[in-house]
Every structure is written in C-alpha cells, then in structure tokens.
Amino acid sequence: xxxxxxxxxxxxxxxxxxxxxxxxxxxxxxxxxxxxxxxxxxxxxxxxxxxxxxxxxxxxxxxxxxxxxxxxxxxxxxxxxxxxxxxxxxxxxxxxxxxxxxxxxxxxxxxxxxxxxxxxxxxxxxxxxxxxxxxxxxxxxxxxxxxxxxxxxxxxxxxxxxxxxxxxxxxxxxxxxxxxxxxxxxxxxxxxxxxxxxxxxxxxxxxxxxxxxxxxxxxxxxxxxxxxxxxxxxxxxxxxxxxxxxxxxxxxxxxxxxxxxxxxxxxxxxxxxxxxx
Numbered sequence: 001x002x003x004x005x006x007x008x009x010x011x012x013x014x015x016x017x018x019x020x021x022x023x024x025x026x027x028x029x030x031x032x033x034x035x036x037x038x039x040x041x042x043x044x045x046x047x048x049x050x051x052x053x054x055x056x057x058x059x060x061x062x063x064x065x066x067x068x069x070x071x072x073x074x075x076x077x078x079x080x081x082x083x084x085x086x087x088x089x090x091x092x093x094x095x096x097x098x099x100x101x102x103x104x105x106x107x108x109x110x111x112x113x114x115x116x117x118x119x120x121x122x123x124x125x126x127x128x129x130x131x132x133x134x135x136x137x138x139x140x141x142x143x144x145x146x147x148x149x150x151x152x153x154x155x156x157x158x159x160x161x162x163x164x165x166x167x168x169x170x171x172x173x174x175x176x177x178x179x180x181x182x183x184x185x186x187x188x189x190x191x192x193x194x195x196x197x198x199x200x201x202x203x204x205x206x207x208x209x210x211x212x213x214x215x216x217x218x219x220x221x222x223x224x225x226x227x228x229x230x231x232x233x234x235x236x237x238x239x240x241x242x243x244x245x246x247x248x249x250x251x252x253x254x255x256x257x258x259x260x261x262x263x264x265x266x267x268x269x270x271x272x273x274x275x276x277x
Contacts, residue, residue: 010218010247060213070221096158179210
C-alpha cells in the first residue's frame with residue numbers, strides 16, 4: 001500500500017488513496033497511526049481525486065471518523081499539488097461540506113495553504129451541545145469538569161469545539177486532565193475538540209489543543225479557527241488574528257457576515273509503502 005505523510009505545524013497525517021482503504025478502516029487506521037508499531041500520525045486522510053476536485057475522509061488515531069480537519073485538509077491540498085493531482089486552486093469534499101483551498105509553493109516540499117473553512121455553526125442544537133432550552137450561541141457556559149467549574153464557549157466548523165479561556169495556556173498535566181474530561185463530557189453528545197486559549201492582544205491568541213479522538217496535538221486547523229470564533233463571540237479579540245500554537249502560527253480571518261479563512265504552512269515529509277499485513 002502506497003502512503004505519504006504530511007504535517008501542518010506538527011499536526012501530522014498519513015495520506016492514503018481511497019482504493020487502499022480496507023473495510024475494517026478503524027482497526028487499520030489505529031495500526032497506521034501507532035507511533036511505536038505503525039508509522040505514527042494524528043490521523044489518516046483517505047482521499048480520492050476526479051473531475052477537477054478532490055474528496056477526503058478523516059479517520060482519527062483512535063479509529064473514529066471525524067467530519068473535517070483544517071490541517072488535514074491543508075496537508076492533502078499541498079500533497080495533491082506536489083504530486084500534480086490537483087491545480088493550485090481546487091475544492092475538497094469533506095463530511096462537513098465542500099472546502100475551497102489555494103496552494104502556494106514555499107520551497108521544497110513546503111506549501112502555504114489558504115483554506116475557506118466555511119461559516120461557523122453557533123446554534124446549540126447544531127454544534128451539538130446538550131443545552132435546554134437551546135440557545136443561538138453558547139458563550140461562557142459553566143460546566144462541572146474534573147472537580148472544578150469551567151466556562152466553555154462552544155462552536156462548530158463542521159466538527160464540535162469548545163474554548164476555555166485563561167490568562168495563560170495550561171501546562172501539560174492540566175491540559176491532559178481537563179482536555180480528556182471535556183472531550184467526553186455529557187454536555188457534548190458527539191464528544192468535542194478542546195481549545196485552551198490565552199488572549200495576548202486583540203490580534204493574537206496563544207492556544208493549546210486537545211483533539212477529539214487524538215489527544216494533545218501541537219496544532220489544530222479547525223481548533224485555531226474555532227478559538228478565534230469563540231474569542232470574537234466573547235468580545236476578547238478582533239476578527240483577524242494570529243493564532244500561536246505549540247507548533248507554529250496560523251492566520252485566521254473571520255469577517256463579519258463572512259466565512260472563516262485560514263492560512264498556514266504544511267510540509268510533505270515522505271512517500272513510501274506499507275508492507276505489514
């Protein structure tokens with residue numbers, strides 16, 4: 001089986017053509033993503049190309065399917081341009097809907113990729129969260145989590161997210177404890193991705209990530225975008241923001257009444273063949 005690996009700021013993915021995806025995709029993806037007995041990755045992007053567009057399915061490291069990944073989307077876009085399978089501007093069909101991407105070379109196998117991540121979903125029923133009565137948006141809603149009260153702002157970019165604001169990003173132990181507890185909290189019926197957000201100024205956020213089905217990641221595309229959306233809703237930042245992740249910087253813009261656009265670097269690091277059975 002042929003595969004490639006790419007990463008966006010350290011958030012890494014294995015890229016596999018859909019004809020190689022077996023019927024037992026969950027077990028297969030867990031093996032591929034295992035960092036000791038497999039190749040190692042945060043997820044597998046299963047892709048297909050045809051008629052001037054592409055399509056992707058994202059399988060997390062734990063074998064669960066996800067609707068979309070911003071970094072996974074941008075990694076696939078860079079890889080398809082690198083291999084000549086797609087033009088610099090193309091559209092990728094995801095489980096969250098079609099997403100337009102624009103790819104610029106950045107030297108070697110690096111690319112700077114812009115992605116239109118669509119309009120954020122704010123209605124509590126559509127994120128979804130277990131809130132009664134439903135609300136048009138969920139800002140600073142207090143939950144009991146891991147023995148403490150935590151205020152969360154919930155959003156979606158096709159996949160559920162919640163942002164937790166604090167003066168500084170949490171250390172590793174607290175991130176893992178709160179991230180895991182929030183991911184599986186009953187308030188989130190489809191689990192959730194978690195962003196720990198420290199506001200450095202109106203145009204800059206420092207964010208650490210706990211991803212649903214993965215755990216800690218050095219960066220998250222939809223997570224960075226969702227952190228900006230949550231910050232705007234809570235009146236904590238402007239609409240054009242640098243998001244400083246552990247792995248680097250993503251640029252996010254959410255104009256009033258518009259869709260969320262994100263710009264960041266990706267790198268294709270290898271192509272190879274999986275020989276294990």
